[in-house]
Amino acid sequence: MTEDLRAVTLDRLAVNVKKSERHQNVPFNPGFIRGKSLRPPLAKLIFDGGGQGGGVRLRLYLYITLIATGRPYDIKKPPVPKAWAERLALPPRTGARRINDALAWLEDNELIKLTPNRGGPT
Numbered sequence: 001m002t003e004d005l006r007a008v009t010l011d012r013l014a015v016n017v018k019k020s021e022r023h024q025n026v027p028f029n030p031g032f033i034r035g036k037s038l039r040p041p042l043a044k045l046i047f048d049g050g051g052q053g054g055g056v057r058l059r060l061y062l063y064i065t066l067i068a069t070g071r072p073y074d075i076k077k078p079p080v081p082k083a084w085a086e087r088l089a090l091p092p093r094t095g096a097r098r099i100n101d102a103l104a105w106l107e108d109n110e111l112i113k114l115t116p117n118r119g120g121p122t
Helices: 003-020 041-047 055-067 081-087 095-108
Strands: none
Touching: 003 081, 041 055, 055 081, 055 095, 081 095
């Protein structure tokens, strides 16, 4: 990762943490980590599918959870895939595609719900 990309990533993360107004950690249901099935959601998120493991999916899911702070946990103006890629310090050439793949996986596995947004990202 280049120093410029790292600096942009850390700056954007700091802005989003401040905007979230969280004063403590991001709460997760214990079932997310220790589900009733053999593969709880966290394990599926990291290990199921994808040639590069679940690192992008995990980081994207955690970031979405950070900024979706209040009921109905909706992100009114979601970033475009290129902006998500910058936030996660993904390479500009492949980052947007990897974000789109991760978003589709998260929705297919019922961790997020994507809704069409006229003229903007889902």
